Amino acid sequence: MIDYEKIAQYEEIALAAISVGEDNPEYSVVENILKQYNAIWQLDDKSLVELSNRIYTKKSVSLDEDTILTSNPNANWFVDSRFERGTERFDAYHKYLENVEGYSLKVINSISTSMDKVMNNVGDPFDKEDFSKKGLVIGDVQSGKTGNFIALMNKAADAGYNMIVVTTGTIEKLRRQTQERIEYGFSGISSSVKKSEKRTVADFGNKEQSYFVTNKDKDFSIKYANPVNLGQVPIVAVIKKNKTSLENLALWLENGNKQDIKRFGKIEKSVLFIDDEADNATINTKDADSPTTINKGIRAILNLFKRSSYVGFTATPFANVFIDHTEEDDLFPSDFIQVLKTPSNYMGASTIFPEKGEYHHILNTNDDAETEIPIVIPKERRGDFIIEELPESLKEAIKIFFLQNAIRDLRGDKKKHRSMLVNVSHLNYIQQQVKELISEEVFRLKTQIKNYILTEQPIKVELFELFEKEFPKIAESFESVQKQLSESIDAIEVDVINAKNKSFNYEDYPNGARIIAVGGFALSRGLTLEGLSTSYLYRNTLMYDTLMQMGRWFGYRPNYDDLIKLYMPNQSIEWYSQILDATEDLKKQIKRMANEHQTPKEFGIYIKQAEADEVRLLITAGNKMRNARDHEVTVKISGDYRETTKLDVKSVKQNRQTVETWISEYQERFDETHLWKNADKELVKALLANYLYGNFNKLNSQVVAETLKHFKTFDVKIAYTKADKPRKRAFRYNSKHEVIAFANSRVGSSGDGKFALTEEQKESHEFKSEKDYFSKFREDERNPLVIIYPEKLSFNKENKNSDTETEKFYQKNKDNIFWAIALGVPELADEKTISYKTKLNTVMQQQMITGEQLDLFSSADETEEDLE
Numbered sequence: 001m002i003d004y005e006k007i008a009q010y011e012e013i014a015l016a017a018i019s020v021g022e023d024n025p026e027y028s029v030v031e032n033i034l035k036q037y038n039a040i041w042q043l044d045d046k047s048l049v050e051l052s053n054r055i056y057t058k059k060s061v062s063l064d065e066d067t068i069l070t071s072n073p074n075a076n077w078f079v080d081s082r083f084e085r086g087t088e089r090f091d092a093y094h095k096y097l098e099n100v101e102g103y104s105l106k107v108i109n110s111i112s113t114s115m116d117k118v119m120n121n122v123g124d125p126f127d128k129e130d131f132s133k134k135g136l137v138i139g140d141v142q143s144g145k146t147g148n149f150i151a152l153m154n155k156a157a158d159a160g161y162n163m164i165v166v167t168t169g170t171i172e173k174l175r176r177q178t179q180e181r182i183e184y185g186f187s188g189i190s191s192s193v194k195k196s197e198k199r200t201v202a203d204f205g206n207k208e209q210s211y212f213v214t215n216k217d218k219d220f221s222i223k224y225a226n227p228v229n230l231g232q233v234p235i236v237a238v239i240k241k242n243k244t245s246l247e248n249l250a251l252w253l254e255n256g257n258k259q260d261i262k263r264f265g266k267i268e269k270s271v272l273f274i275d276d277e278a279d280n281a282t283i284n285t286k287d288a289d290s291p292t293t294i295n296k297g298i299r300a301i302l303n304l305f306k307r308s309s310y311v312g313f314t315a316t317p318f319a320n321v322f323i324d325h326t327e328e329d330d331l332f333p334s335d336f337i338q339v340l341k342t343p344s345n346y347m348g349a350s351t352i353f354p355e356k357g358e359y360h361h362i363l364n365t366n367d368d369a370e371t372e373i374p375i376v377i378p379k380e381r382r383g384d385f386i387i388e389e390l391p392e393s394l395k396e397a398i399k400i401f402f403l404q405n406a407i408r409d410l411r412g413d414k415k416k417h418r419s420m421l422v423n424v425s426h427l428n429y430i431q432q433q434v435k436e437l438i439s440e441e442v443f444r445l446k447t448q449i450k451n452y453i454l455t456e457q458p459i460k461v462e463l464f465e466l467f468e469k470e471f472p473k474i475a476e477s478f479e480s481v482q483k484q485l486s487e488s489i490d491a492i493e494v495d496v497i498n499a500k501n502k503s504f505n506y507e508d509y510p511n512g513a514r515i516i517a518v519g520g521f522a523l524s525r526g527l528t529l530e531g532l533s534t535s536y537l538y539r540n541t542l543m544y545d546t547l548m549q550m551g552r553w554f555g556y557r558p559n560y561d562d563l564i565k566l567y568m569p570n571q572s573i574e575w576y577s578q579i580l581d582a583t584e585d586l587k588k589q590i591k592r593m594a595n596e597h598q599t600p601k602e603f604g605i606y607i608k609q610a611e612a613d614e615v616r617l618l619i620t621a622g623n624k625m626r627n628a629r630d631h632e633v634t635v636k637i638s639g640d641y642r643e644t645t646k647l648d649v650k651s652v653k654q655n656r657q658t659v660e661t662w663i664s665e666y667q668e669r670f671d672e673t674h675l676w677k678n679a680d681k682e683l684v685k686a687l688l689a690n691y692l693y694g695n696f697n698k699l700n701s702q703v704v705a706e707t708l709k710h711f712k713t714f715d716v717k718i719a720y721t722k723a724d725k726p727r728k729r730a731f732r733y734n735s736k737h738e739v740i741a742f743a744n745s746r747v748g749s750s751g752d753g754k755f756a757l758t759e760e761q762k763e764s765h766e767f768k769s770e771k772d773y774f775s776k777f778r779e780d781e782r783n784p785l786v787i788i789y790p791e792k793l794s795f796n797k798e799n800k801n802s803d804t805e806t807e808k809f810y811q812k813n814k815d816n817i818f819w820a821i822a823l824g825v826p827e828l829a830d831e832k833t834i835s836y837k838t839k840l841n842t843v844m845q846q847q848m849i850t851g852e853q854l855d856l857f858s859s860a861d862e863t864e865e866d867l868e
Contacts, residue, residue: 005412006041006047007054007412008412010037010043011055014037014054035048054559065341066117066339066341067339067587068339069338069599070117070121070336070594070599071599071600078116079119085159087155089155089157089186089208092204093154093206096203097147100184103147111151118311119155121133122272122309123270124159125159125162125307133308134310134333134335135312136311136314137311137314138315139313139314139315140340140342140346141315141349141554142315142554144343145340146181148340149313152272152274152311153166153236154185154186154201157208162235163230163235163237163269163272164273165274166178166236167241167275168238169280170240170280171240174240175239177528183200183212183216184198184201188200188203190216194507208233210233210234210236211233211234211236212235212238214237214239219245222248222251230256230267243297246294246300246301249301261304266304266306267304270307270308271304271309272309275298276314277314278312278313278331279316281294282312283295283319284296284331299330303329318586325600325601334601339587345561346554346556348554349583350580352554353576354580359564362564363568364565364566365568366394366538366567366568369391369394369538372389373424373425377430395441396466397422398438398442398445398516399462402463402488403471404565405418406485406489407476407563408488408531408560411476417530418512418514418515418533419513419531421519422516422517423519425520426520428496428520442492442516446486453482460482463482467481471562493513493516494516496519497519498520504517512531535568536567537567537572595692596651635703635706637707637825638827640771640774641771642697643699644694645742645746645820647739647740647818648692648739649739652818655692658687659691659821660819662686663788666683670718679713681711681712688821688823694739696737696739703823711783714785714786716786716787717756717787718788719748719755720790726790726791726792728791728792729742729743729792731810732803732806734805735805740809740818750769751767753767753772753773757773757782773785773824775826775827779828782826784826786821786823789819791818792814792818793813793816795807795810
């Protein structure tokens with residue numbers, strides 16, 4: 001039998017035994033080191049294997065680098081000044097994360113590096129010039145965003161920020177939870193009357209002072225806040241997104257800084273405003289001239305300071321990217337957008353909802369709940385609907401939670417919090433009924449288990465069958481669970497967690513809470529349920545962000561990820577899969593734009609709209625999408641031909657290096673006509689996947705990706721002139737968008753599609769356009785053709801569309817070669833046109849209009865002979 005008490009006793013020593021340099025050790029390394037220590041510990045074989053597994057799991061967590069889209073890629077003020085200004089606060093936080101929270105060094109380093117990038121992109125508090133910086137950090141639900149922004153707070157205080165404001169959502173319970181975490185990880189001083197044994201940053205060398213104007217028991221109140229001189233120590237406010245809190249804080253700041261405001265018009269200090277759950281309540285859903293209360297309140301605080309930085313944190317950024325980017329005073333993240341990478345031990349949507357996901361097996365359906373707790377209660381019964389009894393699936397979920405408690409006790413986690421979530425309605429009176437019925441069921445089960453679990457009565461048979469079905473691969477036997485069960489379930493309580501009931505707090509349970517939490521909105525936004533192992537969701541929201549935020553089951557489950565269970569309707573499982581697709585697509589767009597060195601104000605994005613059988617899911621609330629526009633995207637590569645007719649000047653240098661390096665590497669593969677027949681897909685991918693296509697071309701990375709899926713070989717042509725020289729092309733230059741637009745929206749000539757065709761193929765059809773060279777041939781008759789165009793610019797003052805701006809660009813770049821690309825694809829036998837509906841943000845809307853304008857803008861008198 002595994003000795004979990006001894007494992008718990010030696011786990012910290014075992015972690016220390018694995019050297020600092022072994023952050024991703026091989027399992028055999030862990031095993032061999034612990035075997036040496038076991039000469040002293042005397043663990044049996046099974047216990048040693050369990051300890052080795054735990055240590056390996058913790059030490060092997062991996063984390064990729066995050067992605068940041070920034071308006072100033074060279075910004076480095078924070079890193080440059082860090083040594084001089086000191087790192088005392090963050091150094092203590094580093095040790096706190098390692099020793100108290102149990103983070104691996106690799107994860108801590110990733111958090112530090114990510115927040116360094118954020119700090120470089122917010123303003124320098126010592127800057128003499130005014131600034132107003134705005135950014136957005138995107139993480140996953142329950143993935144540790146709070147840990148990241150507390151790291152940001154520590155770094156900002158080290159750098160000299162005078163004030164830090166944190167908004168935490170709209171409910172007090174979440175504000176209190178965040179206040180407590182900030183006290184542990186930032187100040188090291190708890191405001192709680194009940195003292196905790198948990199160590200804080202103060203135990204790891206943080207002796208720096210700060211002044212909090214909020215505490216665990218109270219949001220900001222102007223009645224109790226003393227006047228404070230900004231600039232002595234960092235002032236911290238952790239407040240709800242509440243009209244009174246925001247307005248009172250602004251008034252308090254005004255009253256305490258009247259001299260600055262009179263002299264400079266603003267407070268001559270710096271503020272970092274961290275907006276947690278930045279898509280919730282923050283978005284302005286009204287006209288720009290009369291913004292919503294919370295949006296107005298946040299802006300008012302920012303506008304009080306000469307130097308302000310706003311950083312939003314969210315897992316569901318859909319509403320944020322739909323903010324009108326032309327409204328300078330609004331909260332569009334114009335300076336940076338960062339996507340945090342999630343550690344490999346995170347249990348999230350991508351590991352749960354795909355059929356091949358690592359944790360797909362945790363899903364159970366609860367469609368039977370419709371009979372007892374209908375998703376839509378008839379209007380005439382909405383005030384007095386009575387739930388007669390619990391659905392069978394919910395009764396089963398309670399039994400699973402009982403089993404989980406026994407198993408976790410056997411694993412030595414006796415003092416760890418345990419939670420079960422039940423979210424079946426937003427109506428408080430329904431939640432109360434569900435709570436009472438669950439309480440009755442819990443009491444009934446406790447009584448039966450206490451009296452009959454060691455007999456052959458039905459309760460023992462039921463639990464045995466459930467154990468065998470749901471936990472077939474765990475190390476614990478039913479016999480050991482059976483003996484432990486009565487003790488483990490004795491302390492289980494049932495409570496409602498909503499705006500009306502504020503009594504439940506984990507800190508009231510020093511030996512670990514065991515709670516079945518019934519609720520609605522309070523369980524759907526930001527609030528963390530500690531040790532969550534069973535989730536029961538039966539709700540009908542149709543919005544991406546709300547559905548994803550309900551995912552309290554996402555997160556980290558050390559030592560019990562094999563026990564997690566999630567109940568939801570079949571339809572919801574399908575919805576989550578579609579939302580996951582849209583979310584991942586958004587992150588890919590951000591990564592592509594970052595690779596192309598674009599700025600947030602060039603962040604033209606679309607959000608895929610999911611299609612369900614009977615309803616359409618909404619990306620977010622309609623009033624948050626008031627600036628968005630519908631657009632249907634169609635990707636059809638079969639028989640098509642596309643070119644990069646508009647070159648992004650910022651990408652020209654990188655594209656030149658990409659193309660010329662690729663040609664140099666494979667030049668021997670080309671014949672004397674500069675043609676390479678039957679080039680391997682992977683070799684061609686090295687060119688096509690690394691070329692930067694910009695925002696205005698019909699040939700883009702999505703078209704390339706689809707083509708690469710369908711073909712194994714390509715033909716590649718370098719389209720020099722007959723004299724083996726670069727072609728010359730008329731063009732127009734647009735300085736506003738920094739784009740070269742080739743004349744008449746063309747790169748090559750109408751006959752270029754003939755490259756790589758045999759003489760017989762050339763004579764077999766009549767070709768009237770470039771597309772004909774591909775639409776008239778099947779995939780078994782010709783390869784897709786990649787044409788690489790070396791272009792030199794041509795300028796003619798006599799052209800009716802010539803202008804001074806284009807002439808200046810020509811004079812500066814007339815000797816340079818600009819590389820464009822074309823891609824033609826033959827007819828596919830089984831291609832399905834990819835089509836989906838999207839919502840476009842205001843940047844993308846402008847880019848589509850600009851693309852059309854550039855086509856008109858670039859029209860010129862140019863003949864086929866000019867292209868040769």
